[in-house]
Amino acid sequence: MKITFIQQDGSSATVDVPAGTSVMRGAIGNDIDGIIAECGGSCVCATCHVYVEGGDIDRFPAVSDDEDEMLDLAAAPRRANSRLSCQLKCDSDEVTLRVVVPSEQV
Amino acid sequence: MKRREQVVVAGAGHAGVQLAASLRGFGFDGQITLIGEEPCLPYERPPLSKELLGTENACFQTLHPLDHYSRHQVDLLNGVRVVGIDRGDQTVSTSSHEDVAYDHLVVATGATPRRLPVDGCDLDGVHVLRTSDDARALRAGLVPGAKLAVVGAGFIGLEVAAAAAAHGLDVTVVEAFGRVMERSVSPEISAYFERYHREAGVHLILGKLLHALIGADGRVQGLLTSDGTYVCADLVLIGAGVVPACDLAVQAGLEVANGIVVDGQLLTADPRISAIGDCAAFPHPDGRLVRLESIQNAADQARLVAARLTGTAAAYRAVPWFWSIQGSRKLQIVGLDAGVTSRRSYGDPTGRYSVFGFRQGRLAVVESVNDPGNHIWARKLFEAGSGSANPDETVLHENQFVNGEVDFKALARRAIKREVDAP
Numbered sequence: 001m002k003i004t005f006i007q008q009d010g011s012s013a014t015v016d017v018p019a020g021t022s023v024m025r026g027a028i029g030n031d032i033d034g035i036i037a038e039c040g041g042s043c044v045c046a047t048c049h050v051y052v053e054g055g056d057i058d059r060f061p062a063v064s065d066d067e068d069e070m071l072d073l074a075a076a077p078r079r080a081n082s083r084l085s086c087q088l089k090c091d092s093d094e095v096t097l098r099v100v101v102p103s104e105q106v
Numbered sequence: 107m108k109r110r111e112q113v114v115v116a117g118a119g120h121a122g123v124q125l126a127a128s129l130r131g132f133g134f135d136g137q138i139t140l141i142g143e144e145p146c147l148p149y150e151r152p153p154l155s156k157e158l159l160g161t162e163n164a165c166f167q168t169l170h171p172l173d174h175y176s177r178h179q180v181d182l183l184n185g186v187r188v189v190g191i192d193r194g195d196q197t198v199s200t201s202s203h204e205d206v207a208y209d210h211l212v213v214a215t216g217a218t219p220r221r222l223p224v225d226g227c228d229l230d231g232v233h234v235l236r237t238s239d240d241a242r243a244l245r246a247g248l249v250p251g252a253k254l255a256v257v258g259a260g261f262i263g264l265e266v267a268a269a270a271a272a273h274g275l276d277v278t279v280v281e282a283f284g285r286v287m288e289r290s291v292s293p294e295i296s297a298y299f300e301r302y303h304r305e306a307g308v309h310l311i312l313g314k315l316l317h318a319l320i321g322a323d324g325r326v327q328g329l330l331t332s333d334g335t336y337v338c339a340d341l342v343l344i345g346a347g348v349v350p351a352c353d354l355a356v357q358a359g360l361e362v363a364n365g366i367v368v369d370g371q372l373l374t375a376d377p378r379i380s381a382i383g384d385c386a387a388f389p390h391p392d393g394r395l396v397r398l399e400s401i402q403n404a405a406d407q408a409r410l411v412a413a414r415l416t417g418t419a420a421a422y423r424a425v426p427w428f429w430s431i432q433g434s435r436k437l438q439i440v441g442l443d444a445g446v447t448s449r450r451s452y453g454d455p456t457g458r459y460s461v462f463g464f465r466q467g468r469l470a471v472v473e474s475v476n477d478p479g480n481h482i483w484a485r486k487l488f489e490a491g492s493g494s495a496n497p498d499e500t501v502l503h504e505n506q507f508v509n510g511e512v513d514f515k516a517l518a519r520r521a522i523k524r525e526v527d528a529p
Contacts, residue, residue, distance in 0.1 A: 031174045038405055040150045040167060044429040044438060044478075069478040073485060106409070 001090060004098040005032045006053065019093045024048040024086040034101035041086040046073040047105040048085040055097035060088050076102030111136030113415060114198055114206050116188040116354065117214035118142025120151065121383030121404035123169050125212050126180045128412035138180045139206055141198075144237060145185035147172060152401065154241040155265040156431050159248055159273065166238045188215075191358040193376055210378050212411055213355065213366055217348035217384040217399065222257070226319025231326040231341045235262055236348065247341040250274030255329050255339035257316050259286035261430045263345030264299065267308050268433035278309040278337050280316060280329065289347075290443060294451045294461045295473050301456065302435055311335065350385040350397060363387055365397040370421040372411050380414075382407035388422055391496045396442075400428045423497045425488040438481040440488055441471035441498040450507045452514075453477060460514070462507055469502040483518040490522040501525065 003026050004014040017026030027035035027048070036047035043066055063071070067087045071078050085099065113129060115122045118140050126140045142148060150167040175182040187201040197205045219234035221227060233244045244266075248254070254270050256263045259281035271277045279286075285296035286303075300310055314331040319342060321327055328338045350365040360374050361367040365387030372380050372388060383404040387395040406424035413420065428439045446463035453459040460480040463471040472484035487500050501521050 028169075029171055031171055031177060038401060039429065040152055042152070042429060042431060042436075044436070044481075046482075066478050069482055073482040 001026075001093060002096045003027075004055075004096070005035075005050075006098065006100045007034060008101065008103050019091050020089060022086050023050065023088040023097065023099065024084075027085060032101070034105065035085060036105045037086060038106075043067060043070055043084060043086060046070045046084060047075075049074040049076060049102055049105060050083055050085045050088075050099035051079055051102065052081045052083055053098040053100050056090075056095040057097065059092060059095045060090050060097070063087075074102070075104045075106055111209045112207055113138050113210045113212065114208035115140045115212045115214055116198060117216055117351075117383070117385075118144070118148045118182065118184060119214060119216045119383065119404070120169070120401055121216070121408045122212070122214035123148045124405045124408035125214060125382065125412055126175075127170075127178065128409045129415060130178045130180070132412055132416040132418075134412070134416050136209070139183065139208075140175070140180050141183045141186050141188050141200065141206070143185070143187040143201075144239075146238060147184065148182075149238055151236075154238065155235055155262045156269060159241075159245055159266060159269040166241070188354060191354055191379070193358055193379070196378060208378070210380070210415055213374075213379065213381040213385060214383045214404075214408070215351035215354060215385045217350045219344065220346045220349050222316060222344060222346055224316055224318050226321055226326065226329075227344070229319055229321035229326040230324055231321075231339075232319055233341065233343050235266065235343060235345065244341070244343065248273055248275060252276070252340040253338050254278070255280065255337050255342045256345055257329070257342065258345035258347065259283075259310065259312070260289070260345055260347060261287065263343065264303065264432045265430060266343055266345065267303060268306065271303075271306050271308050272433060277307070278311065278339070279303070280311045280314055280331060280337065282313070282315045284313045286310070286312070291437075291439070292443065292446070292449055292461050292463055292471075292473060294449060294455075295437065295475070298455050298459055298475055299432060299435070299437075302433065306433055311337070348384065348399065350387070352385060355381070363395055365395070367395065371414055371419055372407055372422055373414075380411045382411055391423075392445075398426055400426065402427050425485065425497050427485055435475050436478075438474045438478065439471065440481060440484040441469075441500075443471050446470055448504060450504070450509075450512070452512055462512075462514075464504040465499065467504050469500040469504070469507075470498055480514050483515045487518040487522055490525040 001017045003017050006012040015030040024037050038047045039045035126138050147168045188198045190199040197207045219236050253276045256267050256279040259279050267277045317330045317332045319329050352362045355366040366381040367387050368381050384399050387397045390396045430437045445465045449463045451461045458477045460474040460477050474481040
């Protein structure tokens with residue numbers, strides 16, 4: 001998968017993330033700034049929040065009930081395109097996704 | 107030319123790694139030396155007792171890739187132990203025989219598994235679980251059909267018990283107290299999990315002290331409780347809690363009281379030494395010393411000290427929160443259980459369930475199982491009130507929680523709005 005992380009200052013980085021790995025892990029593994037993931041992907045901290053700007057989002061799971069609740073805890077404002085990146089996993093290598101990193105996670 | 111300021115961090119667990127990252131994040135441009143005794147790259151500790159068991163090839167999840175440290179100019183010395191502090195010279199001595207100088211030292215040495223004073227603890231097949239090495243050793247014995255005995259029904263013991271039972275082992279948990287997780291949760295949550303684990307096939311023996319571990323040819327065969335109950339075991343996990351790693355502080359003449367004693371800003375009596383995370387005993391607003399073992403505490407204390415070292419001093423008032431995943435049940439807690447005098451529970455004690463605990467009538471702790479909605483509104487509520495003296499107290503009163511059902515989200519929303527709108 002090709003995931004593009006766009007920072008608040010407009011800079012961006014596109015990284016390769018293996019199928020089955022979450023967008024969060026892709027960010028941490030590539031040392032992308034601004035994604036904290038304090039709970040390591042257990043969907044309990046809401047510090048891996050991203051705004052999905054474009055790409056193949058329909059190939060990723062829809063927001064679960066748990067994620068929907070946890071998104072209300074995100075430090076940056078919740079928007080219609082808010083997701084917790086630890087929940088964004090896809091089995092296909094062929095997808096792309098563009099996400100904006102929020103200004104704060106804590 | 108001014109010499110670069112040097113911060114040394116003793117310990118590369120969650121607290122130490124966060125401290126180094128936050129220092130850079132807040133604009134510190136001096137030297138950061140992060141010293142960790144484990145030889146591997148710093149990694150996540152919570153998965154060791156949960157999903158890393160029962161998965162053969164799971165790699166340990168590093169907190170950051172190797173180039174994170176060089177990219178942020180953090181000098182990571184892993185596989186090196188800090189063995190002494192010379193407060194006069196402002197240096198630490200290390201196991202690699204190198205002395206490292208500091209302008210400020212942050213002790214983030216964490217905690218180590220408590221060893222029990224019983225015979226047989228050194229038998230093969232007896233494990234503790236704190237490090238990735240411990241997890242590897244334990245995992246090797248977790249084969250379907252094997253008998254696992256867990257001593258201690260705390261969070262680690264129960265997480266492992268659930269994972270092992272799901273992997274096909276025959277699991278028995280022996281606990282000295284009369285209920286599980288006695289030190290940390292309400293009786294209602296204990297009852298919830300006792301029922302859950304028993305239904306999953308885990309044998310729970312409560313209210314029995316471990317008397318000895320029994321072996322043959324140097325290998326554990328079982329355990330004996332103080333009333334003579336014998337439990338067969340191919341392997342044993344001692345999950346009897348941890349003790350804070352305070353040796354450095356003791357040797358350096360710093361006060362220790364179930365942890366390295368620090369003030370409200372997490373500073374020891376030495377103005378050049380702070381302590382954070384599992385090893386730090388800090389003052390709660392009600393006067394007692396508290397030591398919290400959680401990712402939240404490690405991370406928030408790291409951020410606080412990093413802020414102080416870059417010019418923004420503040421008292422530690424972070425709202426304590428915690429999670430534990432046992433099988434398919436996710437327990438989330440906000441606030442602290444100490445001093446709770448009454449409780450109200452709502453929901454299904456076999457499913458989605460929440461327990462609200464009150465201290466002198468005020469909501470002080472919320473425990474939720476598979477109920478993230480209540481948990482996050484509790485966190486928001488606690489955080490809205492954290493300008494007040496006590497981070498684990500809210501404005502909600504017990505009389506707002508009626509029998510039957512509670513719309514906690516609505517209650518919390520209104521209370522938060524009043525906090526926000528208050529002059």
